[in-house]
Amino acid sequence: MFKKIMALVAVGVLATACGSGGDTTAEGGAPATSGGGDSTITMGFAQVGAESGWRTANTKSVQESAKAAGIDLKFSDAQQKQENQIKAIRSYIQQKVDVIAFSPVVESGWDTVLQEAKAANIPVILTDRAVDSPDKTLYKTFLGSDFVEEGKKAGQWLVEQYASETGDVNIVELQGTTGSAPANDRKSGFAEVIGADPKFKVIASQSGDFTRAKGKEVMDAFLKANPDIDVLYAHNDDMGLGAIEAIEGAGKVPGKDIKIITVDAVKDGMQALADGKINYIVECSPLLGPQLMDLAKKVLAGETVPERVVTEETTFTQEQAKQALPSRQY
Ligand code: GZL
Ligand code: ZN
Numbered sequence: 380m381f382k383k384i385m386a387l388v389a390v391g392v393l394a395t396a397c398g399s400g401g402d403t404t405a406e407g408g409a410p411a412t413s414g415g416g417d418s419t420i421t422m423g424f425a426q427v428g429a430e431s432g433w434r435t436a437n438t439k440s441v442q443e444s445a446k447a448a449g450i451d452l453k454f455s456d457a458q459q460k461q462e463n464q465i466k467a468i469r470s471y472i473q474q475k476v477d478v479i480a481f482s483p484v485v486e487s488g489w490d491t492v493l494q495e496a497k498a499a500n501i502p503v504i505l506t507d508r509a510v511d512s513p514d515k516t517l518y519k520t521f522l523g524s525d526f527v528e529e530g531k532k533a534g535q536w537l538v539e540q541y542a543s544e545t546g547d548v549n550i551v552e553l554q555g556t557t558g559s560a561p562a563n564d565r566k567s568g569f570a571e572v573i574g575a576d577p578k579f580k581v582i583a584s585q586s587g588d589f590t591r592a593k594g595k596e597v598m599d600a601f602l603k604a605n606p607d608i609d610v611l612y613a614h615n616d617d618m619g620l621g622a623i624e625a626i627e628g629a630g631k632v633p634g635k636d637i638k639i640i641t642v643d644a645v646k647d648g649m650q651a652l653a654d655g656k657i658n659y660i661v662e663c664s665p666l667l668g669p670q671l672m673d674l675a676k677k678v679l680a681g682e683t684v685p686e687r688v689v690t691e692e693t694t695f696t697q698e699q700a701k702q703a704l705p706s707r708q709y
Pocket of ligand 1: 615617
């Protein structure tokens with residue numbers, strides 16, 4: 380018994396000592412240690428940060444689903460810094476969690492720490508964003524949206540909207556976090572579709588790091604440098620909402636003078652869509668928690684899981700937003 384208590388104390392100290400990337404806990408207060416019986420699964424989850432409404436909803440989904448699934452969750456917020464995520468993953472390896480899950484803030488630079496998890500026999504599940512490592516044995520499965528498809532949906536809407544347009548369509552693009560899978564793929568999917576017609580011109584494209592503040596700042600700069608902007612394509616609602624502030628600040632009408640397409644469909648984005656300030660939103664679902672917990676249990680039970688699980692999602696026009704708003708969960 381004594382040994383067990385000492386072991387628990389050690390884990391407690393480790394959990395507080397690791398302090399990587401502003402470790403927060405599932406319920407706040409003392410670190411969520413892996414208490415409970417031996418059969419309880421302990422998951423270490425290294426979250427990107429709290430940069431957007433999407434991320435907040437994603438965190439809520441993961442934490443609530445862990446509770447519902449009886450899984451002990453250790454949770455860390457990396458403030459969008461890769462080194463903090465790597466530190467958090469290392470602390471989970473030291474604490475010998477049963478499974479590690481995370482959303483890689485950027486695509487590259489994960490092989491070393493994922494090799495360490497593999498050497499420690501701790502399975503890893505990727506959720507939300509992907510890594511560009513060619514070694515597929517470094518993780519059991521990748522659960523998340525197809526961001527290229529999301530970019531294509533945004534491009535398709537634009538092509539349809541401007542089918543009869545003969546003049547140039549000047550587009551500015553607010554990209555997501557530089558180097559992240561959603562930024563890379565939403566950009567390439569969109570470019571592939573509009574590339575079919577030379578009238579579509581991306582006259583400026585820059586990262587707004589998925590935040591409202593940065594989206595506003597970059598849109599301000601776009602407006603000063605480009606007198607004729609017809610369309611804004613923002614890789615998430617939050618940057619689109621920041622850009623709306625900049626557009627209104629420049630005395631222009633968002634949704635009319637400048638058409639706006641965003642991705643996510645979080646509540647604030649859907650409200651702006653219903654209000655006519657955004658014209659089209661491509662949904663990207665943050666509610667990955669239930670599937671993540673189910674996959675973790677299957678992996679730990681030794682069952683084979685699909686290498687890729689793509690989330691179901693749709694698109695919204697202004698009319699559809701008005702209908703959908705009352706029942707939106709996030
Ligand atoms: C997409 C997710 C992106 C969201 C942004 O799955 O990684 O990160 O689109 C969030 O809102 O910041
Ligand atoms: Zn124009």
